Amino acid sequence: MTTAAELKDLSTDDLKRRADELKATLFQDQLKLRTGALDNPSERTTHKRDLARVLTVLTQKQKSASAKK
16 A cells, blocks of 8 residues: 555656556456455455555646646
């Protein structure tokens, strides 16, 4: 689990990469959930929250960059 403060230190490219990784992880979690192979369902919730956190920080950075222009 990552905090918003840690994410604010990353660049937008790193945040986009992290978001893509989390989306892929959530897809795998969904497949495991459907097949019954998901060991810990709370991990899926954690991944969803991390993705939301990453996307929030990414949006904030993009808005602040466009406001500076």
